[in-house]
Each structure stands twice: as structure tokens, then as C-alpha cells.
Amino acid sequence: SKMTVKAGKMPCGAPNVYTEVPDGGWGWAVAFAFFFVEALTYGILKSFGVFFNDLMESFDETNSRISWIVSICVFVQTFTAPLSTVLSNRFGHRLVVMAGGVLISTGMVIASFARNVVDMYVTIGLISGLGYCLSFLPTVTILSQYFDKRRSLVTAVASTGECFAVFSFAPAITALKEKIGWRYSLLSVGMLQLSIVICGSLLRPIIIREQEEEAVKAQPREEPTETKYMLENEQTRTSIESIDSGVEITTSPSNVPGKTKAEPKSEEPKEHVQMFVETDSTPPEPKTKLLDFSVMKDSSFICYAFFGLFATLGFFAPSLYIIPLSLSLGISKDHSAYILSAMAIAEVFGRVSAGWVLNKKPIRKIYIELICVVLLSVALFAFPFASEFWGLMTCSIFFGFMLGTVAGTHIPLLAEDDVVGIEKMSSAAGVYVFIQSIAGLAGPPLAGVLVDTTQKYSSAFYSCAAGTVLGAVFLSLVRPCKVGLCQQRQQQQGTEENTAAAAVAVPDLPDDFIEMDIGKAENSGKASDSA
Numbered sequence: 001s002k003m004t005v006k007a008g009k010m011p012c013g014a015p016n017v018y019t020e021v022p023d024g025g026w027g028w029a030v031a032f033a034f035f036f037v038e039a040l041t042y043g044i045l046k047s048f049g050v051f052f053n054d055l056m057e058s059f060d061e062t063n064s065r066i067s068w069i070v071s072i073c074v075f076v077q078t079f080t081a082p083l084s085t086v087l088s089n090r091f092g093h094r095l096v097v098m099a100g101g102v103l104i105s106t107g108m109v110i111a112s113f114a115r116n117v118v119d120m121y122v123t124i125g126l127i128s129g130l131g132y133c134l135s136f137l138p139t140v141t142i143l144s145q146y147f148d149k150r151r152s153l154v155t156a157v158a159s160t161g162e163c164f165a166v167f168s169f170a171p172a173i174t175a176l177k178e179k180i181g182w183r184y185s186l187l188s189v190g191m192l193q194l195s196i197v198i199c200g201s202l203l204r205p206i207i208i209r210e211q212e213e214e215a216v217k218a219q220p221r222e223e224p225t226e227t228k229y230m231l232e233n234e235q236t237r238t239s240i241e242s243i244d245s246g247v248e249i250t251t252s253p254s255n256v257p258g259k260t261k262a263e264p265k266s267e268e269p270k271e272h273v274q275m276f277v278e279t280d281s282t283p284p285e286p287k288t289k290l291l292d293f294s295v296m297k298d299s300s301f302i303c304y305a306f307f308g309l310f311a312t313l314g315f316f317a318p319s320l321y322i323i324p325l326s327l328s329l330g331i332s333k334d335h336s337a338y339i340l341s342a343m344a345i346a347e348v349f350g351r352v353s354a355g356w357v358l359n360k361k362p363i364r365k366i367y368i369e370l371i372c373v374v375l376l377s378v379a380l381f382a383f384p385f386a387s388e389f390w391g392l393m394t395c396s397i398f399f400g401f402m403l404g405t406v407a408g409t410h411i412p413l414l415a416e417d418d419v420v421g422i423e424k425m426s427s428a429a430g431v432y433v434f435i436q437s438i439a440g441l442a443g444p445p446l447a448g449v450l451v452d453t454t455q456k457y458s459s460a461f462y463s464c465a466a467g468t469v470l471g472a473v474f475l476s477l478v479r480p481c482k483v484g485l486c487q488q489r490q491q492q493q494g495t496e497e498n499t500a501a502a503a504v505a506v507p508d509l510p511d512d513f514i515e516m517d518i519g520k521a522e523n524s525g526k527a528s529d530s531a
Helices: 027-059 063-079 081-091 093-111 117-146 151-158 161-180 182-193 196-201 211-218 225-241 262-280 293-297 299-315 317-328 333-358 365-385 389-407 422-454 458-476 478-505 513-530
Strands: 016-018 206-208
Touching: 027 063, 027 093, 027 117, 027 151, 027 161, 027 182, 027 196, 063 081, 063 117, 063 422, 081 093, 081 117, 081 422, 093 117, 093 182, 093 196, 117 151, 117 196, 117 206, 117 422, 151 333, 161 182, 161 333, 293 299, 293 422, 299 365, 299 389, 299 422, 299 458, 299 478, 317 333, 317 365, 317 389, 317 422, 317 458, 333 365, 333 389, 365 389, 365 458, 365 478, 422 458, 458 478
Parallel strands: 016 206
Antiparallel strands: none
């Protein structure tokens, strides 16, 4: 690449060094890895429903107790997001993702030998849940670092791996169960998820080194004023010691003769002083923070985090309750499955379309996200008004499309300057997903309580719609908070500059200035007395 600073062959584990964000290069390999990480994490989670009936029959448990397997897994995945950020900053994204792949595979393989549902809670819920967090979040974070102008489009397209996995894994696992049973099928899924380790090995770290830094290093450094004064003192001392040699006593280095016996004596201190100054002027390398909590002081990030908290409530109801809602309206099971499939297809188009729109310049991406969240709320409010197959099909397609626009872009938008920026993307993503875990754990049970209380599935859609509306309110406050914060910083900088200018306006007086004036005053006083 023309933007690469270091030429030639580099070791496989060495970071890619660029003078600017490449918007391609090795980033395409990272996008390829993210596609399969999405498929093997969220794709498997969304397809896990094919095991529900088998688990209820084998363990003689209710549907609600079996559903807690996925709920615990999702909660652990989001709750441990800050841990993923700390480990990524400490050991690198590649090693953390590879370790996550091992945990996911280990949990699934052990779960195939489970004797009761509690074993499933531990293996899939805790072990695999932690692995999902270590695999997904570092991958999407490093992908955002490889792209700038194309970030939204590439991330949206790569995230469709989750949708394609639902199409392929659900029927494939169902067919495999009929041949070898659910335990060996779950074992096969666990072995397949071990390929996340290969995806993690593709995540080469990236370093952006500005050209200005290189130019500054190439320029000759001016001799510090302090060094000149020290050299002057050295030469003055030498001239005093060399009176017997006929060297003129002076305090100016320009008056010292060039060819005298004093010259060798003055050269050695000069070299010593220069070496001392160069060594002392080297600044220490700043320490990298494992988790930067300063994002919690940013009001724009706090508003965006509350948006994620409430908007996440709207992500669960349709996928969980669309089939029960359709069955309650007298629609057959086959047609109900078609509705869910149509929703998944529409989500793919929504993700790609959102990435294409957000890739356009100039555009304020936070406002596009706000429009998508508002339309997502409209889709949720529309579900209870559908009374037959085509009505639900239309609502599902509309909801799936809008869900794709939001689900595929809300985390990458953290890298935009309207929120926190690419420098704090890693820490912000960890805190953001951690806050989302509250909604991920409370959302499905809350909707279930409302359904049990009202005996109507429409109440679950209303509760989720209310959550997305609140999320839209907080999202609309992100940009105003950011603008206000920037104005405050500019005012503070202006005040500091004015203070510094006022300090510079007062000249620095020499130490003997007052003594000279006092001496003159005393002399004039003596002269007047004598007169």
C-alpha cells in the first residue's frame, strides 16, 4: 500500500502501520473475519430455538426455563463488555478473539453432555456467553479502525453474516437432528464455532502514524537557548584559564579566537552538554489506558448510552412473539414461519441500505439513525393493528428492514465525532454494551409479564414501542449535547489564551534591574548632598 510507512516484508504478527486510515487494504480481511464471527455468534443464538422442543422433552422442563439459557447467555455477553475492552487493550484484539472462540466451542461441546437445564445455564449461558463477548466486540472495534469513509457501509454489509446464518443454520441443524440426534448436533455446532479462532488470527493490529510526526523528526533540531548559555559559560571559563596563553578575556563566544590552545578544552564540554540535552529532551511514552472511564463525563455519550438502553427493548418482542401472535389470529404454523423468514430477509436489506446511505458525504449520520429509530417505533405500534396474514407480513417486513438499519449501525456510530470519536471507540463500546445488558436481561421477562397480565400479545409490542420512543428522545439529544460541550471547551481555551497573552505582555525584568535603579538613586542622592 502507498500509505504504508514501513516497506518490505513484515512478520505475520506485526501490526499494519499506515500514515492515515487505509479504508481498505488488510481491512477487507478483517471485514471477512467479522462476517463469519457474526454468523457463528449471533447467528447461532438466533437459531438456537430449533433445540427448544428437544431440550424440553429431554429435561422435562417448561418453555420459560429453557428460554433462560439464551437470556443468561445474552446477559453475560453484554454485561462483560468492559472486561472485553480491558483485555483487548492489554493483550490485543487478536488474542482475545481467539480465546473467545475457544470458550464458545468449549461451552457448546460440554453442553452436549448436559444432564439437566442447570448444566445448560453454566455451559452455554456462562462459558459460551463470555466467549461471545470476547469474540464479537473486539472484532467490530478493530474493523472500525481500518475504515473511515467506508466504515458504515463495510460494517453494515459484514454484519449481514448473522442474517445469512439464520437462513442456513436453522434448516441444516434441523436436518442434522433427524439423522444423529440433538446432542451430536449440538456437538457439531460447537466444533464449527471453533473456526472463530481462525477468524481471530486475521485481526492484525493497526497503527496510524501521522506524516507530520515524521516530518518533525526529519527536521534538524534547533540548539536550545539553555544549551547556548551553558556553552557560553564553558568558553568564558576557558578564556579566563588561558590568560597566560594570550587569549583575550571575554564573555561572548563570538570573540573567542578560533585557533588557540583553549579550543580543545572548549570542545569536550560542548559535546558533553549536547549529549545531555538530547537525552533529557526525549519525552516518555504515554501509558495506554485499559479502560477509559472519561467517556462517562461526556454528556453526548451518556445520552447515546440511554438511547441504546431503551432502544434495545424493541429488539426482542417481534422475534419472540410474532409466531404466538400469528397463531392467536388463526394463521397456520407454516405461514407463521414464512412471516419470520420474511423479517430476516428484510433485515439484510435494511443493514445494507443503512450502510449505503450513511456512506454518503456530506451527511449527519446521527440524524439518519434518529429517523430509523422513529420508523422502528412506528413499525412496533403497527403490529397490534394487524388482523390477518398479509397485515402481519407487511408489518414484519417493515420492522425487519428498520431493525436492520438500527442494529447494524448503532455500535459503529460510537466512532463518529458526534458521539465519542474513533480514539475512545474501544472503551466507549465496552461501557455502551454493558449498559445494554440491563435491557437485554429485563426486556423479554418484562414483555412476558405484560402478556400474562393482559392475556394479549399486543401489550408486548406496545411496551417495546414505548422503549424505542424513549430511545429516540435520548438520541435526539446527542448532537445538542456535543455542540454545547464543544462550545464550553472553546470558551475555556479562549480564556486560557487570553490569560497567557496577558502574562506575555508584561516583560520579564532582569534580577539586577531594581538594584541598578537603587544604585542610581543612591548616587544621585550623594551628589545632591555634596552639592
